[in-house]
Amino acid sequence: MPWFSKKNKRIESVPLEERVVKTENVFVKCDGCEEHLFQRELEEALQVCRHCGHHFRIGARERLEMLFDDGKYEELDAEVISIDPLEFVDTKPYPNRLQQAKQASGLPEAIINARGKVGEHLVFAGAMDMSFIGGSMGSAVGEKVTRLIEHALNEHAAVITFAASGGARMQEGTLSLMQMAKIAAALAQLEEKRLPFISVLTDPTTGGVTASFAMLGDVIIAEPKALIGFAGPRVIEQTIRQKLPKDFQRSEFLLEHGMLDAIVDRRELRDFITKTLNFMMNPEIRSELELERERRAAS
Amino acid sequence: MIVGERWHGRPARDCWGRGMARSKRTLNKKKETDDVKSNAPKADTRTAMDRVKLARHDDRPYTLDFVERLFEDFVEIHGDRRFADDPAIVCGFARFHGLPVVVVGHQKGRDTKQRGYRNFGMPKPEGYRKAMRAMKLADKFGRPILTFVDTPGAYPGIDAEERGQAEAIAYNLREMAKLKVPVIVTIIGEGGSGGALAIAVGDQVMMLENATYSVITPEGCAAILWKDSAQADQAAAGLRLTAQHLLKEGIVDRIIDEPAEGAHTDHDAAARFLDAALTRQLAEAVSLGQDERLSRRYSKLRKFGRWGMAAQ
Ligand SMILES: [Zn+2]
Numbered sequence: 001m002p003w004f005s006k007k008n009k010r011i012e013s014v015p016l017e018e019r020v021v022k023t024e025n026v027f028v029k030c031d032g033c034e035e036h037l038f039q040r041e042l043e044e045a046l047q048v049c050r051h052c053g054h055h056f057r058i059g060a061r062e063r064l065e066m067l068f069d070d071g072k073y074e075e076l077d078a079e080v081i082s083i084d085p086l087e088f089v090d091t092k093p094y095p096n097r098l099q100q101a102k103q104a105s106g107l108p109e110a111i112i113n114a115r116g117k118v119g120e121h122l123v124f125a126g127a128m129d130m131s132f133i134g135g136s137m138g139s140a141v142g143e144k145v146t147r148l149i150e151h152a153l154n155e156h157a158a159v160i161t162f163a164a165s166g167g168a169r170m171q172e173g174t175l176s177l178m179q180m181a182k183i184a185a186a187l188a189q190l191e192e193k194r195l196p197f198i199s200v201l202t203d204p205t206t207g208g209v210t211a212s213f214a215m216l217g218d219v220i221i222a223e224p225k226a227l228i229g230f231a232g233p234r235v236i237e238q239t240i241r242q243k244l245p246k247d248f249q250r251s252e253f254l255l256e257h258g259m260l261d262a263i264v265d266r267r268e269l270r271d272f273i274t275k276t277l278n279f280m281m282n283p284e285i286r287s288e289l290e291l292e293r294e295r296r297a298a299s
Numbered sequence: 300m301i302v303g304e305r306w307h308g309r310p311a312r313d314c315w316g317r318g319m320a321r322s323k324r325t326l327n328k329k330k331e332t333d334d335v336k337s338n339a340p341k342a343d344t345r346t347a348m349d350r351v352k353l354a355r356h357d358d359r360p361y362t363l364d365f366v367e368r369l370f371e372d373f374v375e376i377h378g379d380r381r382f383a384d385d386p387a388i389v390c391g392f393a394r395f396h397g398l399p400v401v402v403v404g405h406q407k408g409r410d411t412k413q414r415g416y417r418n419f420g421m422p423k424p425e426g427y428r429k430a431m432r433a434m435k436l437a438d439k440f441g442r443p444i445l446t447f448v449d450t451p452g453a454y455p456g457i458d459a460e461e462r463g464q465a466e467a468i469a470y471n472l473r474e475m476a477k478l479k480v481p482v483i484v485t486i487i488g489e490g491g492s493g494g495a496l497a498i499a500v501g502d503q504v505m506m507l508e509n510a511t512y513s514v515i516t517p518e519g520c521a522a523i524l525w526k527d528s529a530q531a532d533q534a535a536a537g538l539r540l541t542a543q544h545l546l547k548e549g550i551v552d553r554i555i556d557e558p559a560e561g562a563h564t565d566h567d568a569a570a571r572f573l574d575a576a577l578t579r580q581l582a583e584a585v586s587l588g589q590d591e592r593l594s595r596r597y598s599k600l601r602k603f604g605r606w607g608m609a610a611q
Contacts, residue, residue, distance in 0.1 A: 078609070085548075085605035086539050090524035108609065139604030146601070168492075168514045170524060173538040174550055177492060177514040178603035181500050184472035185600040191473075208514070210465035211453075211493045216473055230465035230493070231455030235519075239455050249460060259463050 030054050046266045055223050055266055057203060059105070060112040060129035063162050067125055067270060073116035076124075077147050078108050082140040086173050094171040097133060105131040110165070111141050113148050119274030121281050122157040124148045128164040128209070137209050138169035142179025145213060149186040149197075156286055158196040158277055163214040166232075167207020180212035187216050193289065196280035198273060201228050201251070201260075219261045219276055221269070222251035228259075343543075345509070347535035350542075351517060353509035354488045355451075358563035360570070361420075362389055362404030362447040365487065368570035369577070370395055370402065376436075378429060382462060385426030387418045387450070388498070390433035395445065396578065398585075401437035403430045403498055404447030407488075420489075421454035424467035427497050431471050434478060443481040443581060446498045451516065453494030468497040475500035476600060481584035481592060483577065485555070486510045486542075487562075502596050503580045504550065506542035507573070508557040512550070513540035550603065553580065 027036045032054025042049070046066055047056040058066075065071040088094040102108065110132035114125050126148045128135045137145075145161065152159045168176040190197055199217025201210075203226035211230050214220075222228060229249040237244055247253050251263045264272045345353075353359070366373055370393035377384040389406045392399065405422065408414035422430075430446075437444045453464055475482065475498075482501035490499065490512030506512065515523075517535035522528045545551040555576045562569035584592070 081607045081609045083605060083607040086537065088537050090534075090537070138606075140606040142604050143606050170515055170520050170538070172605075173514055174512055174540060174545060175548065175604050177496055177512075178550060178600075180469075180493060181472050181476070181496060182600050182603045184469065185476035185500075185597055188473045188476045189597075208493055211468040211497075212472060213469070215463070215466040215469040229460050230453065230468070231460065235455045236457065236460070240457065244457070248457065257461050257463070259466060 031056070048266050053224060053265065055203065055225065057130060057164070059131060060107060060127035060162075060164075063127040063202075064112060064114045064116075064125060066266070067127075067160070067162075067273070068114070068116035068118060068123070069120065073114040073125070076113040076115055076151065077144050078113075080140050080143050080147070081108055082138050082169075082172075084171075085139065085175055086171070088171040088173070090171070097171070101132045105129060107132050109140050109144060110135050110137070111144050113144050113151075115151065118158075118160070118270070119277055121274075121277040122155060123160055123277070124152045124155075124157055125160040125162070127162040130164050130166075130204075133169060135163075135165035135209075136167060136169035136176075137165060137179055138172040138176045139179060141169070142176070142182055145179075145183045146186045149183070149190050152195055153189060153193060156193075156195065156289070158198065158281060159190060160198045160200065160273065161213060161217075162200045162202055163205040163209050164202045165205060165207065165209035165214075167209060177208065180208050183213045184216065187213060194282075194285050196277065198276060200269070200273075202226050204228070206230070206232050215259070217261075218280065220259070221262050221264050221272065222254065222260050223266055223269075224251055224263055226251045228254050346532070347511075347538070347541055348517065348532045350509045351511055351535050351540070353561045353563070354511045356561065356563040357409075359488055360562050360566040361409075361449060362402075362406050362487065364566050365447060365570055365573060366391075366393065366402060366404070368567065369574050370400075371397075373402070376429075376433060379425040379432060381425065381428055383423075383425045385418075385423050385429060386416055387420055387422040387454070388426035388430050390429055392442075395581065398581070399442050400581075401433050401442055401444045402447070403433055403444065404487075405450040405495075405498070407449060418454060420450045421452060422450065422494060422497075423454050423456070423459045424462040424464050427453075427467040427471050430498050431474055434475065434482075437480050438478050441480060443483065443585060444478065444501075445577065445581075446482065446484045446501065448484060448486040448490050448495045448499050448512075449488035449510075450491045450494045451489055452491035453497070468493045471497040472500055476596065477593075479589050479593065481581065481587075482596075483580050483584060485573065485577070486512050486551075487573075490540075491516065500600070502584050502592060502599075503552050505553045505555055505576055505580065506545065506551045507555050507562060507569070508542055509561055510542055511540045512542075512545055513538050 026039050030049040033052035035051045047058050064073050084094045111126050111128045197217050199214050199220045201222040205228045254260045373393040375391040390403045393402050405420045406417050407420035408417035484499045484501040484504045486506040517531040518528045520534040521530040542554045556572045558565040558568045
């Protein structure tokens with residue numbers, strides 16, 4: 001039995017906004033050009049407007065389906081979930097927020113881990129989802145990203161992440177902050193084993209996610225016009241007390257400033273990633289590592 | 300339990316056997332430290348917001364105040380060799396009880412002019428890149444690294460974003476995990492989120508009694524979650540940002556005492572407490588072999604966080 005046909009029957013789940021659109025009407029108005037688009041057409045075009053190229057935000061599971069060969073993947077680490085370590089209450093208790101996020105998004109956490117093949121290369125991919133508490137990173141998200149890297153280390157595979165996040169999850173305080181260091185340390189090990197890490201930045205990628213794994217890719221790709229930054233635009237405006245330029249912190253701005261390898265249209269992303277993996281997955285490195293392991297075991 | 304974890308200022312021992320002179324001056328210092336301590340009233344009644352205010356106090360000792368008191372032969376090095384020198388982070392070579400070390404710390408300004416010059420201790424990417432350059436020199440020459448954390452956060456400005464603030468921080472997080480030499484981190488004032496963490500990945504993390512370490516400022520948290528920055532007191536309490544909470548959480552290894560009314564009342568006394576703690580932590584860190592140190596550092600980082608396991 002092939003590895004992917006067992007457990008995972010790819011649960012269909014679509015973020016709330018899009019669910020409403022689908023049931024309500026066959027037309028969608030584009031946020032970019034205000035043209036009316038057929039929902040079916042839009043889905044076929046991977047949620048990209050055929051008139052202006054506007055990239056609609058998409059959910060984690062849709063993202064993974066677009067990435068993997070034949071749309072097939074096995075979900076991993078779904079059992080890792082958020083708890084309420086600080087007993088945090090703002091306008092509502094954190095456990096209530098978690099419960100609502102699960103119901104609204106149909107997801108167990110703000111990231112989905114998956115194992116599958118991309119262009120026949122073994123890949124561990126994590127896709128974040130804005131519909132789960134703004135894609136924020138708490139302990140569970142940090143743990144899942146770390147495990148993703150560890151899976152790749154164990155199976156000699158590539159890591160791909162799709163960032164979509166407002167930053168660290170405030171409700172878990174300093175524990176959320178520490179996830180940045182934890183993931184970065186795991187990435188140091190991946191680097192040592194010369195395994196690929198491709199980081200894809202989608203709209204929006206800000207705060208602690210940007211300042212940790214998202215900016216540590218061997219190759220960093222962004223979707224067009226995605227908001228990407230460390231500080232959010234509002235915080236910057238308040239600090240410098242002036243309006244920000246229109247294209248500030250968009251993918252095109254980051255590319256111009258040397259922070260990205262490429263801006264890639266979603267419809268060409270799979271092809272771009274496959275070519276990159278063809279370059280990075282070098283069988284000679286693998287045999288070198290295996291030889292070294294045998295040598296160590298022998299001595 | 301917290302009290303039990305504290306260091307009570309035993310005289311410095313020559314633990315790494317490399318000329319850590321126990322001069323008469325050192326012994327006298329220790330005696331004074333004990334005197335200060337015995338007069339100290341309990342400070343456990345302070346709220347989280349009280350500590351936030353102490354951590355931000357205008358007269359609180361900054362990195363260079365401690366450098367002046369604790370180190371000999373300090374030589375400052377400047378610049379990231381890429382773009383600029385960032386005065387919000389100071390780096391240099393120094394001797395700590397005779398042992399050559401690299402010092403890296405955030406630096407705030409005392410008066411209006413200095414505050415502007417130091418950008419209120421908020422580094423730009425070039426600051427983090429300078430810090431990493433200094434730490435790589437430490438790695439190359441086999442010298443321990445002592446970092447001092449005191450920042451409201453990384454600078455949120457147009458130029459900082461243009462030059463890759465996020466990348467500069469992320470890069471430090473990954474590279475610090477790999478440093479072969481001991482890294483001892485002390486949070487001396489404000490531990491402001493990623494801007495603090497970018498020089499705070501280490502083998503040992505200590506915190507001054509009234510320092511804070513948080514994912515976001517209480518004001519920022521209140522503005523976002525409560526839509527009301529007047530709720531900052533409540534946010535400060537909820538974020539568990541005090542040394543006392545972080546010690547229990549295992550994010551911090553040790554709390555360093557301050558003078559009874561706070562470090563700002565007596566920089567010399569604050570420096571003596573820090574001296575004792577650094578001496579002890581450094582002796583412990585230097586005694587480990589490189590492989591052991593790196594594997595301990597990794598397992599420490601790997602354990603961070605608290606999550607649940609759903610029934611399958
Ligand atoms: Zn359009």
